[in-house]
Amino acid sequence: MATANYNRIIRDGLWDNNGVLVMLLGMCPTMAMTTSATNGLGMGLATAVVMAASNLMVAAFRNYITQEVRIPVYILIVAANVTFVDLTMNAWMHELYKVLGLFIPLIVSNCLPLARLESFASKEPVMPALMDGIFMGLGFTLALTLIGAIREITGSGTLFADASLLLGPAFTFMELRIMPADMGVLMMILPPGGFLVTGLVVVGKRLLDLRAGKSIQMAGAHSV
Amino acid sequence: MTLHFNKESTYTHAIILGIFCLGFGVFLALTEWITHDSVLARAMEDRQNSLSQVMPAEIHDNNPVLDTLTIQDGEGRDITVYRARKAGLVTGVAYETFGSGYAGQMKYMIGVDANGYLLGVRVLSHKETPGLGDKIEIKKGDWILQFTGLSIGNPPIEKWKVKKDGGQFDQFTGATITPRGAVKAILNGLQFFDAHRAQLLEVN
Numbered sequence: 001m002a003t004a005n006y007n008r009i010i011r012d013g014l015w016d017n018n019g020v021l022v023m024l025l026g027m028c029p030t031m032a033m034t035t036s037a038t039n040g041l042g043m044g045l046a047t048a049v050v051m052a053a054s055n056l057m058v059a060a061f062r063n064y065i066t067q068e069v070r071i072p073v074y075i076l077i078v079a080a081n082v083t084f085v086d087l088t089m090n091a092w093m094h095e096l097y098k099v100l101g102l103f104i105p106l107i108v109s110n111c112l113p114l115a116r117l118e119s120f121a122s123k124e125p126v127m128p129a130l131m132d133g134i135f136m137g138l139g140f141t142l143a144l145t146l147i148g149a150i151r152e153i154t155g156s157g158t159l160f161a162d163a164s165l166l167l168g169p170a171f172t173f174m175e176l177r178i179m180p181a182d183m184g185v186l187m188m189i190l191p192p193g194g195f196l197v198t199g200l201v202v203v204g205k206r207l208l209d210l211r212a213g214k215s216i217q218m219a220g221a222h223s224v
Numbered sequence: 225m226t227l228h229f230n231k232e233s234t235y236t237h238a239i240i241l242g243i244f245c246l247g248f249g250v251f252l253a254l255t256e257w258i259t260h261d262s263v264l265a266r267a268m269e270d271r272q273n274s275l276s277q278v279m280p281a282e283i284h285d286n287n288p289v290l291d292t293l294t295i296q297d298g299e300g301r302d303i304t305v306y307r308a309r310k311a312g313l314v315t316g317v318a319y320e321t322f323g324s325g326y327a328g329q330m331k332y333m334i335g336v337d338a339n340g341y342l343l344g345v346r347v348l349s350h351k352e353t354p355g356l357g358d359k360i361e362i363k364k365g366d367w368i369l370q371f372t373g374l375s376i377g378n379p380p381i382e383k384w385k386v387k388k389d390g391g392q393f394d395q396f397t398g399a400t401i402t403p404r405g406a407v408k409a410i411l412n413g414l415q416f417f418d419a420h421r422a423q424l425l426e427v428n
Contacts, residue, residue: 035354065240065244066237066240069237069240069241069244073241076244076245077244080248083252087259091258091259091263091266092262094266094269097266098270186353186354186355186356189355
């Protein structure tokens, strides 16, 4: 590729080839961490940091990683980045760590970073790979926050509860109560709600694309 | 920038993988080395914070996190006991106690003063149903606060049950098993104190 098409990378990451809504990757954290919008946002942002760093490293070393050992090397790089984020956050951003700490080790089990390393970062120069990591990560964040918001509103009646713990006291204004807690449908914050809402959001995304006259990309049609 | 040695060789792959492992190993070792002290300090602060919820600061002049004792409970678990002391005398102890809830084990931290009265109870971990059983958390309600000041004779032992079972503690709407398990866990904790009172309060 002569010049990288950053517009394409951004559009792919956020919408056209969204990791969750189109590729249906990273379903484990998507189901487990979307009981509230704040959880989804936190998990998404932590994943985005790891994806950006991993994509950057793999692109930088891409000429030294042979085909035969690439998978262990990718896993090594993702795991090293996750451990690095885990340790530094624990030491220096402890309040945030108390909220996100549970999620961070889960990033290793997410196949989205691995998929981007294999299908993008290993073939592209450093800059496009970094951008791909950032925007695929932000697309993941977007999907998780949306699914989390829907489950939280219908399940607990709140939106962005505890956001100030994650983002700082300045964000207390985001914490909304939409309806009384008693009216919440408990199922939505239990595992079945995760499947239902994720399915509905995937369908919703495709309906929007159809209305916009785009052809629907099937899951898996795009590499990996 | 490609390497010009024979890429087919197994040794080459092994060496490449080895170099990556070594490199990232060193990277992680450095990270661990740099963050080590801060991580320990944060863990200590967390433990102090959680202990201070069940042991008021007025009753001790030591650091209970560092003044510990390990005793086996009736089920063979090693229980770490944190001791509060004032002028050398043990004024209270805090330790974990366990109960079964609706969805697996619940872990509580309880503080007990030298006379066997509860200083406070907090749930440390549980898997109870959100919205129903999770009212045992201080964040979700003050149910757990009613135990402060109680002891094994107050109320009498047969009243250490939820109301549905003829005791004195409220169950939650739609969730009886959780509070039943909580009451039992706290009672077990007090009985642990009774069984080991001498050892717990011993000054050494």
